Amino acid sequence: MTDDVIRAFVDAVVPSVGDDATAGATDIAAERYVAHYLGPDRVSRLAAALTSNGSAKFVSSDVQLRTKVILDLRRDPSLRSLIDSAVSLAISAVYGSWSGVPASEMDRAPLGWVLTGYPGPSRVRPEALEG
Amino acid sequence: MPGERRPDAVIIGAGATGLVVAHELVSRGFGVVVLEAGDWHHPQRDFTGDEAQMLHPVDGVLRWGPIDGAKEPWRRHLDGISVAPQIAGVGGLDLVGWGARPRAYVASVDSSWPFRYDELIPWYERIEELLPVAVPRQLMPKDQAFVDACESLRLGHIEGADVERIGWRLQPSAILPMARRPETQGTFTFPAVDGCTGCGGCLAGCRNPEGAPIARTAMRNASAALAAPTWATGKMDLRTGCFATELIHEERDGVRRVRAVLYRDSDGSLIEQDGETFILCLGAVETPRLVLSSALGAPGRTGRGLTCHWMDVVSGVLPNSIEPSLGPVSMARLDLPGHGSIFPLGLSPLISALVATHGDPRSAAGGPWARSGALVGGALKRHLEEWPARLSLGISVGDRARVGNGVQLDPRDRDEHGAWPSIRYEPDDDDVRRRDWLARRAGEILIAAGAAPESIHRADLLPTLIHAHGTMRMGRDPANSVTDPVGRLHGASNAYVADASVLPTSLGGADPALTAQALAARTAGAVALVLAEGLRG
Numbered sequence: 001m002t003d004d005v006i007r008a009f010v011d012a013v014v015p016s017v018g019d020d021a022t023a024g025a026t027d028i029a030a031e032r033y034v035a036h037y038l039g040p041d042r043v044s045r046l047a048a049a050l051t052s053n054g055s056a057k058f059v060s061s062d063v064q065l066r067t068k069v070i071l072d073l074r075r076d077p078s079l080r081s082l083i084d085s086a087v088s089l090a091i092s093a094v095y096g097s098w099s100g101v102p103a104s105e106m107d108r109a110p111l112g113w114v115l116t117g118y119p120g121p122s123r124v125r126p127e128a129l130e131g
Numbered sequence: 132m133p134g135e136r137r138p139d140a141v142i143i144g145a146g147a148t149g150l151v152v153a154h155e156l157v158s159r160g161f162g163v164v165v166l167e168a169g170d171w172h173h174p175q176r177d178f179t180g181d182e183a184q185m186l187h188p189v190d191g192v193l194r195w196g197p198i199d200g201a202k203e204p205w206r207r208h209l210d211g212i213s214v215a216p217q218i219a220g221v222g223g224l225d226l227v228g229w230g231a232r233p234r235a236y237v238a239s240v241d242s243s244w245p246f247r248y249d250e251l252i253p254w255y256e257r258i259e260e261l262l263p264v265a266v267p268r269q270l271m272p273k274d275q276a277f278v279d280a281c282e283s284l285r286l287g288h289i290e291g292a293d294v295e296r297i298g299w300r301l302q303p304s305a306i307l308p309m310a311r312r313p314e315t316q317g318t319f320t321f322p323a324v325d326g327c328t329g330c331g332g333c334l335a336g337c338r339n340p341e342g343a344p345i346a347r348t349a350m351r352n353a354s355a356a357l358a359a360p361t362w363a364t365g366k367m368d369l370r371t372g373c374f375a376t377e378l379i380h381e382e383r384d385g386v387r388r389v390r391a392v393l394y395r396d397s398d399g400s401l402i403e404q405d406g407e408t409f410i411l412c413l414g415a416v417e418t419p420r421l422v423l424s425s426a427l428g429a430p431g432r433t434g435r436g437l438t439c440h441w442m443d444v445v446s447g448v449l450p451n452s453i454e455p456s457l458g459p460v461s462m463a464r465l466d467l468p469g470h471g472s473i474f475p476l477g478l479s480p481l482i483s484a485l486v487a488t489h490g491d492p493r494s495a496a497g498g499p500w501a502r503s504g505a506l507v508g509g510a511l512k513r514h515l516e517e518w519p520a521r522l523s524l525g526i527s528v529g530d531r532a533r534v535g536n537g538v539q540l541d542p543r544d545r546d547e548h549g550a551w552p553s554i555r556y557e558p559d560d561d562d563v564r565r566r567d568w569l570a571r572r573a574g575e576i577l578i579a580a581g582a583a584p585e586s587i588h589r590a591d592l593l594p595t596l597i598h599a600h601g602t603m604r605m606g607r608d609p610a611n612s613v614t615d616p617v618g619r620l621h622g623a624s625n626a627y628v629a630d631a632s633v634l635p636t637s638l639g640g641a642d643p644a645l646t647a648q649a650l651a652a653r654t655a656g657a658v659a660l661v662l663a664e665g666l667r668g
Contacts, residue, residue, distance in 0.1 A: 012507065012508055013488075013507050013508065013511070014508075014511065014512055015508055015509055015512065022512075022516075024512070037189055063508050063509065064508065064509075066508075067507050067508035067509075067510075070507055071492065071505060071507065074492040074505065075492040075493070080213075080492070081209075084213060084488075084489060087488050087507065088485060088488070088489075091481065091484045091485055091488060092183050092187070092481065094484075095479075095480045095481040095483075095484045095515065096181070096182065096183030096481045097181045097183050097184060098183060112480050112481070112484070112515070113480065115480075115512070115515060115516060116480040116515050116516060116518040116519070117518065117519050118456060118479060118480045118518065119456065121179070121180030121181055121182075121330065121332050121335065122180070122330050122331075122332070123180070123319065123328060123330060123338075123339055123340070123341045124319040124324065124328035124329065124330060124339065124340070124341070125328065125329040125330055125331065125456075125457055125458070126312065126319070127329075127457070128271065128309060128327075128328070128329025128457055128458050129309060129310055129311060129312040129324070129328070129329060130268070130269070130308075130309050130310070130311045130312065131311045131312040
């Protein structure tokens with residue numbers, strides 16, 4: 001159940017469904033990245049906070065409602081650091097270089113770079129050079 | 132040097148200012164030991180250009196933690212602060228900035244420092260020559276859009292380096308000029324390409340041009356501009372993996388002197404290093420940590436008065452792509468003495484997303500922005516899909532020192548080095564007003580640049596310590612300062628502080644690096660005089 005909650009969390013941060021039809025956090029299994037770096041204790045605390053009104057509610061709610069839960073929990077100073085850490089990890093998974101794909105498929109650009117049109121880090125941008 | 136007479140100076144911290152002190156003392160013929168907690172990275176070997184890999188707080192190349200990546204990072208308590216970036220390594224935080232090197236606003240110094248702005252000028256010129264510092268010869272689209280908007284609002288243009296009125300100017304930067312296109316097609320490595328390569332990766336640590344030695348890295352951070360040439364003299368004993376835990380001091384004939392610094396090396400061994408003088412360059416968090424851990428300095432003032440510019444970001448979508456990742460991160464600025472500064476920022480999608488999600492949860496609408504505060508979900512995704520045309524403007528506030536803000540030792544949590552620092556920051560009403568005023572001006576600049584009003588977002592960030600200063604403030608009166616006007620610790624005759632912690636004000640909102648480095652050069656000059664007197668007997 002905790003896995004479902006974390007998956008629902010990352011989907012709320014960068015959704016795959018709803019108004020936006022493009023891929024999102026769950027398409028690259030960002031929940032694995034978040035769980036790895038948070039560690040078991042903080043994953044449990046996060047899941048408990050998200051489901052304080054009943055676990056089925058958070059997992060089955062639409063994106064807008066889950067987003068509201070996350071933003072409301074950020075207002076609690078005792079939870080803000082945990083929520084921000086988890087959001088940052090979900091962001092890093094999507095918009096950073098971690099693409100969640102097997103090594104054999106690593107010739108694909110990370111999801112967030114495709115979503116934004118970012119060319120990725122480079123050694124040189126020839127169009128910026130003088131002359 | 133090891134096995135020889137004790138060093139003239141032990142410099143603790145090899146960041147932006149510690150390496151200035153080392154360079155200046157070595158150039159005057161003195162022998163120095165430099166203790167650095169992290170490693171000395173070679174950009175060609177160690178830097179990947181990827182922000183997530185370089186900056187991850189747990190296992191990033193530039194994390195704040197032991198060189199041994201298998202060990203946990205070092206922890207600090209944060210109260211009221213969302214992010215307190217620290218880097219262990221030669222160059223320190225200077226490795227990942229955007230290289231801005233403006234001077235302080237004149238009024239901010241003349242109003243309350245223990246000396247006048249004019250006295251700083253020779254030291255500014257020294258650092259500007261050393262790094263070097265220059266303004267760009269051409270602007271990238273994001274910066275040109277910013278400048279054009281400032282011009283259309285008739286904000287005035289500042290030509291020189293000394294700021295006494297509102298105006299925009301080209302960003303003084305510690306970045307080599309843009310390289311010339313090589314004559315041979317497809318050859319984009321050093322020395323065919325020598326200078327900035329326009330990669331836009333400043334925040335991930337400069338590693339360009341490809342194939343360049345450290346000393347020719349385009350970003351003139353302290354590792355490239357100072358550590359490399361000083362190391363080449365053979366007179367700097369730079370030791371990495373050394374975490375300073377305590378200053379050992381004693382009183383003789385009514386005078387308190389530091390006898391040695393205790394540090395833990397990478398093997399976990401505690402080592403004592405003696406010296407004639409000790410110069411603390413650990414930064415606004417770790418310098419007070421070390422002094423407080425040593426029962427030195429005035430406990431009621433050491434660590435207090437933290438300022439951080441309470442930075443914010445306001446962004447908007449322009450009619451055309453501005454290619455945020457093209458060129459150095461920030462090539463222009465608007466100075467607003469009395470309030471702070473505003474500057475364009477070329478942020479990657481990752482940093483843009485982190486900015487967009489870390490707003491104050493209490494943020495309320497009420498300015499020229501359609502949204503403010505944290506975005507998640509569909510709103511965040513749409514915000515990022517507009518990335519190619521989204522112009523981000525950074526805001527830096529001239530915040531005021533308050534005794535309740537600062538660094539103290541945590542009473543409960545400790546690690547192998549001692550008590551954790553506990554860092555607190557809460558802005559006051561004046562800071563809120565100044566910041567709101569700046570955010571509104573940023574919104575007006577975006578509208579003047581052609582931003583769609585419905586696209587304007589104010590991040591309203593919770594306080595961060597991207598800049599941090601003021602915790603060991605300089606002053607003539609020991610009753611309300613921690614260090615004297617040349618940075619010597621009140622109450623310790625041979626211990627000096629030469630980092631941004633000595634700044635008596637937040638410079639009016641100007642980036643602190645140049646001023647901290649200028650003060651470090653000035654302090655090194657004062658130390659050199661004392662050492663020379665001692666040698667003359």
